[in-house]
Amino acid sequence: MMNIGKKYWLPVVGAIVGGIAGYLYYVNIGCVTGTCAITSKPLNSTLYFAMMGALLFSMFRKEEKKTPAE
Numbered sequence: 001m002m003n004i005g006k007k008y009w010l011p012v013v014g015a016i017v018g019g020i021a022g023y024l025y026y027v028n029i030g031c032v033t034g035t036c037a038i039t040s041k042p043l044n045s046t047l048y049f050a051m052m053g054a055l056l057f058s059m060f061r062k063e064e065k066k067t068p069a070e
Contacts, residue, residue: 010061011054018053022046 026045
């Protein structure tokens with residue numbers, strides 16, 4: 001069980017950072033008219049940025065080197 005935490009900690013941190021950034025984007029910039037699909041509601045903005053943060057942070061995860069089978 002601890003192996004899973006070590007394996008996915010970077011995407012989880014990215015999702016948290018992205019979610020916070022998405023909410024701050026909604027609050028500070030947002031969409032006044034309500035026609036923007038992502039930034040018109042705080043939930044949409046937070047979830048979208050959380051997903052983008054998880055994807056971005058997961059790019060920096062080091063993969064285990066596999067040895068060829070003999």
